[in-house]
Amino acid sequence: MAWIIDLDGVVWLADRPIPGAADAVAWLRAAGQRVVFLTNNSSLTEAEYTAKLERVGIPASTDELVTSARAAAGLVAPGATALVCAGPGVEEALQARGVKTVREGNADVVVVGWHRDFDFERLTAASRAVRAGAALLATNDDATYPSPDGLLPGCGSILAAVVTASGLPATVAGKPYPPMAALVRQRLGTELVDSTLVGDRPDTDGLMARHLGVDFALVLSGVTKRQDLPGEPAPDVVADDLAALVSNARRGGPAV
Ligand SMILES: [Mg+2]
Secondary structure, three states: OEEEEEOEOOOEEOOEEOOOHHHHHHHHHHOOOEEEEEEOOOOOOHHHHHHHHHHOOOOOOHHHEEEHHHHHHOOOOOOOEEEEEOOHHHHHHHHHOOOEEEOOOOOOEEEEOOOOOOOHHHHHHHHHHHHOOOEEEEOOOOOEEEEOOEEEEOHHHHHHHHHHHHOOOOEEOOOOOHHHHHHHHHHHHHHHOOOEEEEOOHHHHHHHHHHHOOEEEEEOOOOOOHHHOOOOOOOOEEEOOHHHHHHHHHOOOOOO
16 A cells, blocks of 8 residues: 655645644655655656655655656657646656657647746747647646645646637646546556545545545645535545644554
8 A cells, every 4th residue: 555645735835844744754654655746736847846855854756756747748759849838847757758848839739737937928839839730738727726825826727828728628637637547556556555645635636536546535734624625526534734644544543
């Protein structure tokens, strides 16, 4: 069994670590349980993710990361040209796959991911490429993104602008869609049996857990608050945060 742990809203809120998360991960590892980090946020490179995890007290290797940038890149044929309407994580994943990346002009595919410098020029370049024949692919469609100051527009908000301007629907790679599920299955193999997926959003993490056939532990340290419960799909277990969830599991609670 393994613990599949979402990052935004579970381990951190933007750049602020969520208290107790690092100790909880350390306890799981010390108990011999495998931990994999799962994120729909495609903005950072894998090295930036492992550095950020290290900063919050969680040493991790890139083998322990499953990102929507990887899931999206896996849908693009090596040798193709991709117009990147996304951050460095998407650029890196595409290039690692042997895909040529551009920021404007014609392309085989437009890849949309969350990035804070999205603007009218990016929207114009992306929608023109799609209208000229490119396929439209998104790393994820989360409407919002949790931060210490409240919700920020998520990749789904950027994607909605590109879809509207392009006149075409998108294929979405990240949670809860099949490409990300396939990547998790490939990474965990037989260890997926009896695993728990910990996340802060029923509509992505919860559905992903259902698709994978694993338990869904909902934590209330991110987007979902107690007044939003039970949510759809309903979680198997609810905890205030990862620390409380693992503490409950240590006492023999329902998450183990
Ligand atoms: Mg999250």
